[in-house]
Amino acid sequence: MTMDATRAPVTPVVPSRGRLRPLGLGEVRILGGFWGHRQRVNATASLGHIEHWLEREGWVANFDLAAAGRLPQGRRGREFSDSEVYKLLEAMSWEVGRDDDEDLDRRLRALVARVAAAQQPDGYLNTEFGRPGQRERWSDLEWGHELYCFGHLFQAAVARHRTRPDADDGLVEVARRAADLVCRTFGEGGIESVCGHAEIEPALVELGRATDDRRYLEQARLFVERRGRGTLRDIEFGRAYYQDDVPVRQATVLRGHAVRAGYLSAGAVDVAVEEGDDELLDALAVQWRNTVARRTYLTGGQGSRHQDEGFGDDWALPPDRAYSETCASVASVMFSWRLLLALGDPQYADLIERTLFNVVATSPSHEGTAFYYTNTLHQRRPGVVAPQTEASPRASTSLRAPWFAVSCCPPNVARTLASLAGYVATTDDEGLQLHQYAPAGIRTALPDGRPIELEVQTGYPADGAVRVQVLTDAAAPWTLSLRVPTWAAGARLVDIPKEGEPTSRTVRPGVASLTRAFCDGDVVELHLPMAPRYTVADSRVDAVRGCLAVERGPEVLCLESVDLAAAAASVGADADDVGMVSLDAGSPPRESDGAVVVRLRVTSPEGGERWPYAERADPASDVPPATFDVPLVAYHDWANRGPSTMRVWLPVAP
């Protein structure tokens, strides 16, 4: 199917072809609920918080210094700090498009003006390179992040262009001048290399789509094709760190730095779609499949190594040393969304849902002013409260921190939340597909022009009922499709036509569809089974052998030590010592007073002062262990009640 490229939805990704067509922020509006609340916190707290810290750390002022010709003296932040300003610009742009906040638009324009003033006449724009006393342009493609920063600049410009095409702030022009320079410098016959941190690839395609300029797409294609051919220097982590070890179309799994891998994959799907390159698209689908099957945490998190912020070997998924960088989850959503649009398979929307609820939603605090950079699945020591007035180290899996020395994650979460409505639904020639469930208003048209208006009402994920009310009359049949998550065995689809009897049927995981000429007033309900369930991992995930996790709907749950005080007191143990509990797996998880409760056996741990390995002997305890019913919390809610230890995977009592 080929889309009508003249209709440009206000959405993060607008491919010119693919199985599904994205809807814009003007076509889908989240109207509250879990994600509506997150969007509100993002708009009212996180954006201002990020803006404040970017000023405070001097990362915006770097542009002022550049414009005043005063660099390199006084420059602050790491070599990629420009990109955080661009990501904030992107987040602000989506938010202005979502909510028409004039004050925010004013702040956005002011920031754009400061950025634009630092651009050099030939289009170059970077506060770290290229001036007397600084390193030369493009002199450190491995670590310099110049093209990476441009990528985020372009994504900001695309967001602005799609939400305020008539804005006269110059952001799009700044991006185009920079992109033109990139094409002149890195095109055929130019520097035959790539950036150590992929990101410009999807950004160039999107900028090309937004501005209808095929040169940018061609440059993205060159970058994707060059990657994996060893043009970057070998390093101690190996060239796999920046995916320069194997050409994209020959790779079979994601590897190396997880954020780099995700951004590259997203850009490669964009190139494959625009070029009609099915070989490349197939290769990326295989990489996605193998990565999801063997290198992804239960939360959807990716990256199990602190050392290189990277993927480990197949099955190496330690919960306690999960890196699961927030940015890697954003990159994973980008990759999955593009494959969903291109191929239509609901498995991609499944992973997006899992990743949004269990990583993207986990990073920000309830207040939206502190963030996780990494997202561990097992915290053995109570976190320490992060410094509130200085930037924190990025990977201390402790309490959320207001800011990091490397602070890529907060603005990445912000831009994702601000544009989240774009991931809710799509259309194709036959009808409309709902991928994510949130209270929402949808007003769009099928490719043939037929208008469709719907309202989605749901308390999901607290509640499993999703009610879709049709608000338009159709002259001819169309298909309403609802994703049934993989975990939702036993889901039911209830058809409640305005005229006639309701019918109900069980639907299998995948997609449940109804085709007819829907009338204004028709209702379709999807009932997803929300009973909490025990989940077990493939036996090759060695690090969680003998453990179960508890999930409820799309949410992964966890045990937090703040809920263990009574149990700990009963055995005279430290409440933070989650080593004292094991799961009575004979007792299924149950819901009680709105919480999921499990039965734990509690024993006072012995030892810890002698050699911890002993000859196997039969356990011979006469004293039955104490049992306690203890509530779990959603993983995304953890560490909002002060320092605590935590486990997602609970050891099963022998």
Place this chain on the structure above:
Amino acid sequence: MTMDATRAPVTPVVPSRGRLRPLGLGEVRILGGFWGHRQRVNATASLGHIEHWLEREGWVANFDLAAAGRLPQGRRGREFSDSEVYKLLEAMSWEVGRDDDEDLDRRLRALVARVAAAQQPDGYLNTEFGRPGQRERWSDLEWGHELYCFGHLFQAAVARHRTRPDADDGLVEVARRAADLVCRTFGEGGIESVCGHAEIEPALVELGRATDDRRYLEQARLFVERRGRGTLRDIEFGRAYYQDDVPVRQATVLRGHAVRAGYLSAGAVDVAVEEGDDELLDALAVQWRNTVARRTYLTGGQGSRHQDEGFGDDWALPPDRAYSETCASVASVMFSWRLLLALGDPQYADLIERTLFNVVATSPSHEGTAFYYTNTLHQRRPGVVAPQTEASPRASTSLRAPWFAVSCCPPNVARTLASLAGYVATTDDEGLQLHQYAPAGIRTALPDGRPIELEVQTGYPADGAVRVQVLTDAAAPWTLSLRVPTWAAGARLVDIPKEGEPTSRTVRPGVASLTRAFCDGDVVELHLPMAPRYTVADSRVDAVRGCLAVERGPEVLCLESVDLAAAAASVGADADDVGMVSLDAGSPPRESDGAVVVRLRVTSPEGGERWPYAERADPASDVPPATFDVPLVAYHDWANRGPSTMRVWLPVAP
């Protein structure tokens, strides 16, 4: 007890006081067996190999360039490369002392001359710092490694001084001039800081002991006392990385970079012993206990993090990401040996034995020309053959490599093996203690002057019988003590006096002693039970839940995939996929044809192409899994038969 400080045994450590007195290389000689073979390979292959690579990489030539005034141009290697030359000098010195190899002595002198020529008039000696065009001296205490390099220089000088006190090669004088400079520069009123990498602390104490100069001891004391007070810059890993977070006498467990932590602890014991500082000694004993109980691998390996080559939290001991750096095991042996001398508790010798057999002996290949830098306990992918003509990355847990870009481990193993006889036995006022079992000749005297001569005959660890033959007549009773390892429940001590009936008794783990006026011809035998045994970990070591390891005597065993071909073929699996096997734990490990054999259940793994987490369901397999009896190998022998996957911890079949 106070030792006679005028007797200076030819041994790595010579405290002036302590529970036990070390014996020198001239007093104990290893006469073959497991360690004798390793010493021979070290002498005939490893030393030359290391010398060759130091030349090839230009790390010796750096000294020539310095002497010729041509630095900084042409300098090669990392900022600490000088130290590898010093460690080789130390290894050569011990080896010359052990075996009187004149050719080796000549090579040693030639190297010393090249080093000495680079020393500056005031004693400074470092090829990376201090010349025009180089960074200033002491300008980067965090990462510069200048004092660290001096530490290894001093240890080389101590080894030379103890083995060839009359050598006129000038090595001791070079070290003294450098140490004098250190005292002038870092003494009271000087630079009030420490080196980012501890090492000079034990070296200064030893140099002070060897040269009878208390200034060096005082300087070591200052360095130990200053550590932990935050004089070094904070870094992303935190100051714990270089133990600058908590003063040594206040710490309760080792943390941060494992090699740094071990060297510092060794030096702190040295200081505590020389100063009679029991508070400090007690603190170090507590740190040792907690580290061994909660932060040490079954192999004795320490350090579970690749990111910072460091200790993780208590109980965080993943086998697949074990860093377990070879150098950390050398540092651990240094720390334990000093505590053994000071306190006499056999637990320290237990850990030394475990660490020597399972890490120090694991690093070098059978040929002695390739090494492990890290020592993983679980290899999921077959290693790739390391480059033979260039330095390898240090932490690729793959096959052993001939050399590393950071090549601290090969010369560290070499100096340990060359001085190994020093760890076999000690004396005290009452008699002689045997700590490690190897065929050995011992000729020493008790502090009161009574001569003792013994011969130890044993095939240990292949065989559990240790036969000690007394070769001297004693006028008065003395005590022969033999360590009974913790794992050796049911050990028997057999007393076979030259005159009279043999008697036999069961002895408990700890120390088994016999006291009498031994005669020439008396024999004492220790019979250690060598049946292979299943070992289970404390339940808080999450990463090996549901697994057993197999040990035999002091050796940890492992399953290597090269032994799985038949089992794999039976289920149509890849022989390298150790995910297909689980242990039939109902069948005890048994010995067959000299190998330890376990029974494995083998199933073809399914999945790997879909989401690996599923709702728990009862397993309902009708087909009983195939079982195979498969031999294990000693962990130290693994990866000597080509690329292979490997597991120490074997999952128990449900």
